[in-house]
Amino acid sequence: MANAREVLLRIKSVKNIAQVTKALQAVSASKVQKAMQAMYRTRPYATKAWQVLTHIAAQPGRRTLHPLLVERERVENTLVVLISGDRGLAGAYNANVVRFVLKQFGDYEAPVRYITIGRKGRDMMLRRRQEIVAEFSDLPAAPEFEDVSAIGRMAVEEFLTEKVDEVYLVYTDFFNMVKQVPTVKKLLPLEFEDEGGRVQDFDATHQGPEAAYIYEPGQEEILDEIIPRFTALQVYQAVMESLASEHAARMVAMKNATENATELSGALQLEYNKARQATITGEMLDIAGGAEALAQS
Amino acid sequence: MPIRCEIVSQDRLIYEGDADTVVLPGIDGEMGILPNHAPLLSTLNYGVVRVRYQGNEEAFTVAGGVVEVQPDIVTVLADRAENVREIDISRAEAARERAERYLEEGPPPDSDAYLRMDAALRRSRLRLDAVRRYRGRGGRRPDIPSVLEDN
Incomplete structure (x- = not known):
């Protein structure tokens, strides 16, 4: 059995750990609330913007509409924007999204390059010898669209200059406090989705298959403005979702850590009591033995 | 429909x-x-x-x-x-005055601050205009609280 004093020291350190994790849990709890609110505030706009983009992409003759809609015949290079956290102690949050991205793009048909957001993702990808073309870290705690729009613009730029032939976005989708799911979304070229088939349906009944959108002022001006901006907006929303996910994951991880520490300190306390009791019993036996010896002499 | x-x-x-x-x-x-x-x-x-x-x-x-x-x-x-209905008239008024005063001081017209203020001025004018024209047409939107109409 361990020495009582050693056990006492361990109890102390475990209790210290519990205190730290509990504080971190409280901080994360308030951060996750704020991040969630911010995320829900911007979600409607981002969702609608995405719908508009899929509608545009679903138009007949879309291939000639705008360079960002054109699917390249051969995919020679792929770009992946990976969103992770700057800090650890968030359970499996960072590891999950990195494992996910490697599973998706580990042995992809074309060479894959990465833009990473968040220090943890960058470090893990570097350790696995992946090619990183740009990295962004130390985003503000509550990013505005302007803080991340450069990232989206960069992705658009890489695509337009034909350095890459497709762009994917990998982030952690926030469902609720205990469920966050790594997700991949194809950003460019914009993909046709069945959901966006309404334009054609309408044309078929009203105007024949050729007609699509009416543009005010002109098609080129409006598409040039909308498509890059709405694409950058998707990156922004993904950052917001990931941020909420990170805080939620950290909060849950810290809650578990606090519970484990409390449990451990309970077990150690029991061990300490036993050790203490054993010492006392030993001393009593010594005294009794000594007294007995004296009485006999 | x-x-x-x-x-x-x-x-x-x-x-x-x-x-x-x-x-x-x-x-x-x-x-x-x-x-x-x-x-x-x-x-x-x-x-x-x-x-x-x-x-x-x-x-x-x-x-x-x-x-x-x-x-x-x-x-x-x-x-x-x-x-x-949600526009706060006194705030919009204050914002307009602030922007007008700033623009009168004549900062360089292509600076960021100038453009920001110009946008703020246009927004607050738009708000005040909208309030004047679309509020207080009684009857048509009976659900407007009367407090707002007093402004």
């Missing part, structure tokens, strides 16, 4: 509901949208979006943005938007 109308600004959902007509401040002038309109995509000017449904009218100020029209839905993606 009504058309669905959704107005979102960058930071929230402003309005969601049915409409008989939606009037939009298009970049080349006002546009009225009726149900079954052909698909249309347009940028928006500073101005007022009016949503009319069963004799009631709601007005929203928008500071630029984009609108997508589908036969059964109008989606307004505004850079900033507000329901005219």
